[in-house]
Structures are given as structure tokens and as C-alpha cells.
Amino acid sequence: MSFWKYVKDRFLLILAWLLSLIMSLIVVHFDIQIGARVLRNSSLVYVFVLGVFIIGVGIIYDYLRQREWYKEINYARMHENDNEFSLCLQNPVSEEQKVMYQLMQRQYSAFMDQIMLMRQQREQHVHFTNQWVHHMKTPVSVLHLITQQPAQRMDEEEARALLANVSEETDRLAGGLELMLHTARLDKFELDLHVSQVSTHQNIRQVINQHKKMFIRYRIFPKVVGEDRLVESDSKWLSFIVTQLVTNAIKYSKDKEGSKSLSFEVEENDDTVWLHVIDEGIGIAAHDIPRVFEPFFTGENGRKEGDATGMGLYLVKQVCNRLGHRIQITSEIGIGTKVSIGFESRTIHKGFF
Incomplete structure (x- = not known):
């Protein structure tokens, strides 16, 4: 004043x-x-x-x-x-009171915005939990039915198929639990963050090894292209990002006939290291692409697939924002989808400071 x-x-x-x-x-x-x-x-x-x-x-x-x-x-x-x-x-x-009134109005607006955000986050969490429980009931039910089958009447081929089904359903359960765990950790992201130099190839191979059974089962052949690069990131959260992209690629590629490839391409362009995850799946409709990072959005493919939560790419986007990484997605129906992650060391902290 x-x-x-x-x-x-x-x-x-x-x-x-x-x-x-x-x-x-x-x-x-x-x-x-x-x-x-x-x-x-x-x-x-x-x-x-x-x-x-x-x-x-x-x-x-x-x-x-x-x-x-x-x-x-x-x-x-x-x-x-x-x-x-x-x-x-x-x-x-008085002028003092007017200034105080303006400050209170701003404080009130910020207060109400914070309440609305907390309500939205709570509703989103409840909705996601309900969806997650619903989707987890399916593999549990399948496993229950499998255990009811009489083992003495099975030949070797039937037993092998049964074990494959059990493995597939347990993988779905493990993936669902991992998704829920990282969703809970996202609220306290800064407490679970360890930034270091991460090898892109090492991170990719780690995720590939975790999903090798699914690659073999659905005849999807992963390949890594380009030289290894060290990027500023959190290895655990980066593995989560790549895992979600791989899970989506497998989910929407498995029903295509014949063998498919899943490419991991690493390149450096204008001080930015790019990791491209390219699948040969069914692709995403052009009108769905602008909304793929919204929570609970499943699009045409999700409605056809039936077990999509609409949270995978949303969480990937949230983690990228907090790490300061860029993310882009392009797709073509019947050809496949390309998701690109851009790493810039100077932006690693911008998402949470």
C-alpha cells in the first residue's frame, strides 16, 4: 500500500x-x-x-x-x-481492508480449488478401485474354475494348456496388483523417487525378460534398435512406464494373425534422447488419440477388449509429467501404435517442484 x-x-x-x-x-x-x-x-x-x-x-x-x-x-x-x-x-x-479482502478472496478461491481437486482425486480413486476389483474378479473366477477340473482325466496336452491358462491369469493378477500399487505411490511421488543415470537398453531388457512368457505365448518378437543411452530418470518408475506400454502392446497385438514384432528404438535428437515403443497391433482410432491420456478412457479398442481399465496410459502420462519426460503417441488402424518418451536432463524435476 x-x-x-x-x-x-x-x-x-x-x-x-x-x-x-x-x-x-x-x-x-x-x-x-x-x-x-x-x-x-x-x-x-x-x-x-x-x-x-x-x-x-x-x-x-x-x-x-x-x-x-x-x-x-x-x-x-x-x-x-x-x-x-x-x-x-x-x-x-479502508484501503487496508480492501487489500485484505482481495487476499482473502484469492485464498478462498485457492481453498475451494484445492477442495474440488481433492474431491475429484477421491472420486477418481474410488472409481478406479471399483473398476480394478471388477477386473480382478475375472482372473480369480477363471483360476477357481480351473482348480475345479479333475486332474486325473487330463492328458499331457490338456495339462499343458491348463498350466498356460493359469500362467496367463496369474500374470493378469500380477499386472493388476502392480498397477494398483503404483497408483497408490503416485500420491507421494517425491518420497519414492531416486534420480540417477539409467541405461535405456538395460531397462528395456529387464521389462522384456519379465514378459517373455507372454511374448512367446502370443508370438510377439521384441527387438531393440539403436545405441544404448544414459538418461536422467528413476529406474523403477521408468520400468513402470515401459511395462505399461509393453502390456498395452501385447494386449492389442495378441489377436492379430501370425507373428508380430515389438520394437524398442533409441535415438538422440537435439539434446533429447527418445525411446520409441512400436507395436504391430490393431492401432488406435484417430478420434481417440487426443483422449488416450485421460483417466478411465478406453476408446473403441477398450470396449472391444472388455478388460481395459483406461488407467494405464493415464498413469504413464502422470509419471512422465512428474519426471519431466515428454510423451507422444501416433497410431494407424490396422498398422500399429508408436509411443515415444523424450528424456531431457534439465527437465527431470519440473514436475514436482
């Missing part, structure tokens, strides 16, 4: 003081005019009473002008639990 606004707030009191001073000088002047060598007692009393009266009138008027504001402050103090009222005081009069 500027000096002149400060003076403006106290103009009435300053004016009352000046009037009191002027009246005192007038009384002194009259006493001098009548030849008095000293001020008479009556004049001193008159000056004192007049000064108190003028300043008192100024103070009372200033109080009445701001009374509504003070009433609201007192009400807010007596109702401490009514945060909405406390943050929305009305009727500011």
Missing part, C-alpha cells in the same frame, strides 16, 4: 486533529488580542474540551464507517469452524 493510500485511510483523524489545532490557535490568538500575558484557565479548559470533542467526533465517525467490517470479523472469530464465512468477509471500507 502506498503512502498516499495510508494517509487517505486516516484522513478523518488527521482532519480532526488539524481542526482541533486550528481552534486552539484561534483561542490563543483571542487571548493575546485582549492583552492577556498568559492563557486563562477558562481558555485552557475550552481548548481541551474542544479538542477532545472534535477528535472524538472524528473517531466515532470513523468507527461507524467501519462498524460492519468489525462485526463480520467478530462473527468470524466466534464461528471458527465456519471457514467459508471467515474467508469471505464483506464490506471493506
